[in-house]
Amino acid sequence: MALKEKYATIQFKNLGDGRGNLVAVEGGHDIPFDIQRVFYIFGTDNSVVRGQHANKESEFVLVCLAGQCKVRITDGNDTDIVYLNSPSQGLYINKMIWKDMFDFSEDSVLLVLASTHYNADEYIRDFDEYKNIMRGL
Numbered sequence: 001m002a003l004k005e006k007y008a009t010i011q012f013k014n015l016g017d018g019r020g021n022l023v024a025v026e027g028g029h030d031i032p033f034d035i036q037r038v039f040y041i042f043g044t045d046n047s048v049v050r051g052q053h054a055n056k057e058s059e060f061v062l063v064c065l066a067g068q069c070k071v072r073i074t075d076g077n078d079t080d081i082v083y084l085n086s087p088s089q090g091l092y093i094n095k096m097i098w099k100d101m102f103d104f105s106e107d108s109v110l111l112v113l114a115s116t117h118y119n120a121d122e123y124i125r126d127f128d129e130y131k132n133i134m135r136g137l
């Protein structure tokens with residue numbers, strides 16, 4: 001399956017009015033899985049690269065609620081970079097995709113919705129091991 005079929009940007013509906021903006025996301029509707037976990041990354045120095053792993057089981061949707069950051073996505077073969085700078089935009093990432101988050105602005109708040117509870121055993125943190133798995137070795 002091509003890399004582009006393993007991630008997608010999602011434009012959330014803005015339910016805002018004269019009072020300001022409001023975005024609502026529901027698991028199984030706006031988010032293509034049931035949300036089991038929420039975490040958020042903030043106060044990140046611009047030089048920091050986070051992520052640097054693939055997940056055997058978890059799917060994610062990333063939303064940059066404030067500020068901006070970039071996400072590098074690779075399947076070990078192709079690589080894409082997605083720029084996140086809007087609370088109305090989500091980035092869906094399927095399981096078994098290697099991801100790095102970087103270029104965080106000082107004010108960035110990156111919300112992550114996950115399809116699983118946290119389980120350290122489903123993380124692949126060695127890129128060579130990841131590439132071998134993807135090559136079927």
Ligand code: TYD
Binds near residue numbers: 039052
């Ligand atoms: P880490 O996996 O390094 O975060 P990133 O997604 O940026 O790679 O996680 C940092 C620490 O937080 C590590 O000790 C594991 C813990 N953690 C949880 O307990 N639950 C979670 O949902 C996440 C994402 C991390």
